[in-house]
Amino acid sequence: MILIRSLRPRFLSTILHSSPFSSAAAVQAERAIRGGPRNDWAREEIKSVYDSPVLDLLFHGTYEKLMPMKDDETHRKPEASVGPPKKVKDGEIMSKIEISATAETEDLAQVHRHAHNFREVQQCTLLSVKTGGCSEDCSYCPQSSRYDTGLKAQKLMNKDAVLQAAQKAKEAGSTRFCMGAAWRDTVGRKTNFNQILEYVKEIRYKALRDALGHDRKYKGYIFESYFIAESEISYACWILTPVDMGMEVCCTLGMIEKQQAVELKNAGLTAYNHNLDTSREYYPNIITTRSYDDRLETLQFVREAGISVCSGGIIGLGEAEEDRVGLLHTLATLPMHPESVPINALVPVKGTPLQDQKPVEIWEMIRMIATARIVMPKAMVRLSAGRVRFSMSEQALCFLAGANSIFTGEKLLTTPNNDFDADQLMFKLLGLTPKAPSFSNEGAPASDAECCEEAISSSG
Numbered sequence: 001m002i003l004i005r006s007l008r009p010r011f012l013s014t015i016l017h018s019s020p021f022s023s024a025a026a027v028q029a030e031r032a033i034r035g036g037p038r039n040d041w042a043r044e045e046i047k048s049v050y051d052s053p054v055l056d057l058l059f060h061g062t063y064e065k066l067m068p069m070k071d072d073e074t075h076r077k078p079e080a081s082v083g084p085p086k087k088v089k090d091g092e093i094m095s096k097i098e099i100s101a102t103a104e105t106e107d108l109a110q111v112h113r114h115a116h117n118f119r120e121v122q123q124c125t126l127l128s129v130k131t132g133g134c135s136e137d138c139s140y141c142p143q144s145s146r147y148d149t150g151l152k153a154q155k156l157m158n159k160d161a162v163l164q165a166a167q168k169a170k171e172a173g174s175t176r177f178c179m180g181a182a183w184r185d186t187v188g189r190k191t192n193f194n195q196i197l198e199y200v201k202e203i204r205y206k207a208l209r210d211a212l213g214h215d216r217k218y219k220g221y222i223f224e225s226y227f228i229a230e231s232e233i234s235y236a237c238w239i240l241t242p243v244d245m246g247m248e249v250c251c252t253l254g255m256i257e258k259q260q261a262v263e264l265k266n267a268g269l270t271a272y273n274h275n276l277d278t279s280r281e282y283y284p285n286i287i288t289t290r291s292y293d294d295r296l297e298t299l300q301f302v303r304e305a306g307i308s309v310c311s312g313g314i315i316g317l318g319e320a321e322e323d324r325v326g327l328l329h330t331l332a333t334l335p336m337h338p339e340s341v342p343i344n345a346l347v348p349v350k351g352t353p354l355q356d357q358k359p360v361e362i363w364e365m366i367r368m369i370a371t372a373r374i375v376m377p378k379a380m381v382r383l384s385a386g387r388v389r390f391s392m393s394e395q396a397l398c399f400l401a402g403a404n405s406i407f408t409g410e411k412l413l414t415t416p417n418n419d420f421d422a423d424q425l426m427f428k429l430l431g432l433t434p435k436a437p438s439f440s441n442e443g444a445p446a447s448d449a450e451c452c453e454e455a456i457s458s459s460g
Helices: 001-007 012-018 022-034 044-051 054-059 104-115 159-171 188-212 258-267 292-304 323-333 362-375 394-400 419-432 448-458
Strands: 122-129 178-182 222-229 233-242 248-252 269-271 309-310 313-315 340-345 379-384 405-407
Touching: 022 044, 022 054, 022 362, 022 379, 044 323, 044 362, 054 362, 054 394, 122 159, 122 188, 122 379, 159 178, 159 188, 178 188, 178 269, 188 248, 188 258, 258 292, 269 340, 292 309, 309 340, 313 323, 313 362, 323 362, 340 362, 362 379, 362 394, 379 394
Parallel strands: 122 178, 122 405, 178 248, 248 269, 269 309, 313 340, 340 379, 379 405
Antiparallel strands: 222 233
16 A cells, blocks of 8 residues: 555556556546547446446546646537437447446546646535425426325425525635525416526625625626715716625426526526436436436536536436436536536435335446536536435545535435534545535626726717
8 A cells, every 4th residue: 555655646547557457437537638628438448447346446547647638628618508308329338337346436537637626625515595385397306296195285486584594604614605496387377486586696696795885786796886976077086896795506397498597697696407317218207397408408508507507416216227328328418517516315205106115326427427527527426415415434435436515414305314503524524615506697897997997988
């Protein structure tokens, strides 16, 4: 062990990859570091990574940097549409999944340390702003009106209650606040949708509006104005203050239309969550009221509007490993990888068709997280639902495997979750650092002079 550590980072990878016993995770981790993110994964490739030994996945997921990723790869511009995933051979992804559990964790570490600060973990909070009464038949969901789960349908929460929840989350360390509504889609919900737009605006901009006394905004910036009289001429002086109340804002409202995505973007939305749930092949066994292509179309509208995409899935639905590979393959072959990839473990709820599913084991989570990290190296991989079942040491393995985001707060929509206090203790014991929010989607003025010129001319 001492000898191996002394060889890092230049020579160890040579030893690993020159060996006939090198795992797919090791090979693909090296490619990710040297060549940057890919969108042309073959399914067999991803399967080979998923099947790598768990320790291999862990090691290569958080290994030291070898060389910087190419700028043109890490900051690839969105294409015209998300569209259907690119076709690739059917076994590339599966080979990554099939190698033993021990090798996966190590390979993952290599990629994770290269693309991210391995100590940083983003804390997110998910609030159900409209609970229950959903018309869909998602087999895992207690909010479906088709199942008797004891959950009563509720109206949309009022603005004050939502803002209080956002403030509480912020004070507890969350830097992303997500609002979920139990809707199939937003069609015919104009009043409620407009309320959601107001919630987004309030969370993103309210703090600065209160401080400045007005809400003049330009390209993501707030301007404070002063007028100075000299002779008979009035001059306008504008002080530039970047919009940043300290929290990203995310929504998950079901399917949305193209124009609604634009409206959400204009309101200040940071990200939109719309999970694919599972593979295209297994999907009809879980949901019949919304097609797989419906989900991909929503992701396309979100991407075209300039909103960050958050999309992942759930394991433990009764799917095969091949279906887990299929889910990752679809996400990894989109024209642009999702910025966030939530990995959920099913939380069985009494009254739903999946109430008797056996719990997901930690090694299954590690494989999914590690494979997601290797095939989508720049994404935030979120340890999501089901985390409450795992011990702190098991969660630590997930972070080593490449997870760098969690949902915190006592509930995830309607299911139990780790509360703020428990997570703060975990961060302290593991030496994790809260990740700051990112508003990279925000536009910025070309120059202060340009802004002043426009402001003065508009002031008359």
